[in-house]
Amino acid sequence: METIALGRPTGFHDAYLFDLDGTIYLGEDLLPGARRLIEELRGRDIPVRFLSNNPTKAPAQYAEKLARLGLPTPIGDIANTVATMTTWLTTNHPDAVVFPIAERPLIEAFEAAGIAMSEDPDEIDIVVASYDRGFEYRKLQIAFDAIWFHKRAFLVATNPDRYCPFPGGRGEPDCAAVVAAIEACTGTTCRQVVGKPDASMVAQALAGLDVDPTRCVMVGDRLGTDIELAHRAGMASALVLTGDSTLDDVSALPEDRRPTYIVESIDQLIPEPATVSSR
Numbered sequence: 001m002e003t004i005a006l007g008r009p010t011g012f013h014d015a016y017l018f019d020l021d022g023t024i025y026l027g028e029d030l031l032p033g034a035r036r037l038i039e040e041l042r043g044r045d046i047p048v049r050f051l052s053n054n055p056t057k058a059p060a061q062y063a064e065k066l067a068r069l070g071l072p073t074p075i076g077d078i079a080n081t082v083a084t085m086t087t088w089l090t091t092n093h094p095d096a097v098v099f100p101i102a103e104r105p106l107i108e109a110f111e112a113a114g115i116a117m118s119e120d121p122d123e124i125d126i127v128v129a130s131y132d133r134g135f136e137y138r139k140l141q142i143a144f145d146a147i148w149f150h151k152r153a154f155l156v157a158t159n160p161d162r163y164c165p166f167p168g169g170r171g172e173p174d175c176a177a178v179v180a181a182i183e184a185c186t187g188t189t190c191r192q193v194v195g196k197p198d199a200s201m202v203a204q205a206l207a208g209l210d211v212d213p214t215r216c217v218m219v220g221d222r223l224g225t226d227i228e229l230a231h232r233a234g235m236a237s238a239l240v241l242t243g244d245s246t247l248d249d250v251s252a253l254p255e256d257r258r259p260t261y262i263v264e265s266i267d268q269l270i271p272e273p274a275t276v277s278s279r
């Protein structure tokens with residue numbers, strides 16, 4: 001197998017976007033080097049933003065968690081699929097009746113945005129699949145009836161992740177499992193996924209910053225979401241080997257889809273001091 005080299009940056013980027021699970025923390029622990037890197041960037045007044053595909057928490061809950069782990073962060077610096085899905089619906093389908101297969105934070109965001117919701121398959125225009133630990137046969141039946149029997153609803157999803165990583169190599173089935181269940185019984189295809197790697201996440205994360213995405217870097221642990229997002233948005237990318245993707249996964253990708261940098265510890269994204277050249 002081809003050897004993939006680790007690679008570090010030689011200078012700072014204009015802004016840094018970070019995935020959270022598997023990149024900044026795992027479970028209730030910051031990953032090694034995360035605090036050092038974030039404090040170094042903030043000390044230099046370089047914008048830092050966090051983005052997560054996980055729709056089971058609102059941005060405020062991420063802010064609380066980061067503060068608890070010792071990285072106090074303004075809510076506005078955190079973007080996730082609760083916000084992107086709400087924005088996508090209110091922008092593109094403001095009058096649609098939605099059936100969210102979702103936990104409270106997404107439902108509460110829909111309520112706050114005035115999005116109409118129903119469990120009556122005869123009224124539903126859009127089924128929103130997400131990472132929902134309350135997923136059950138009853139919800140699948142409603143989605144099935146709305147899409148297959150009444151032939152009126154279509155399917156969208158918050159994020160494409162197969163599972164959410166947990167400490168010790170464990171995890172929880174994520175949104176892809178819910179999408180697959182609905183697709184399997186209805187024969188439909190999910191029409192829109194708003195989480196990473198959809199570039200709408202970058203637009204949301206960089207909103208209000210006067211930066212050129214091509215001078216920014218996206219840092220994450222997943223090739224298919226974090227690194228692919230950077231590719232689609234024209235950004236540099238950094239894969240940190242503390243979560244999902246491995247060097248073998250990188251070598252399986254075509255060269256133009258590989259990360260700009262690969263590091264074992266996230267603080268290796270701090271540029272190396274210039275070496276003194278010998279004459």
Ligand SMILES: [Mg+2]
Nearest residue numbers: 019021022221
């Ligand atoms: Mg991750």
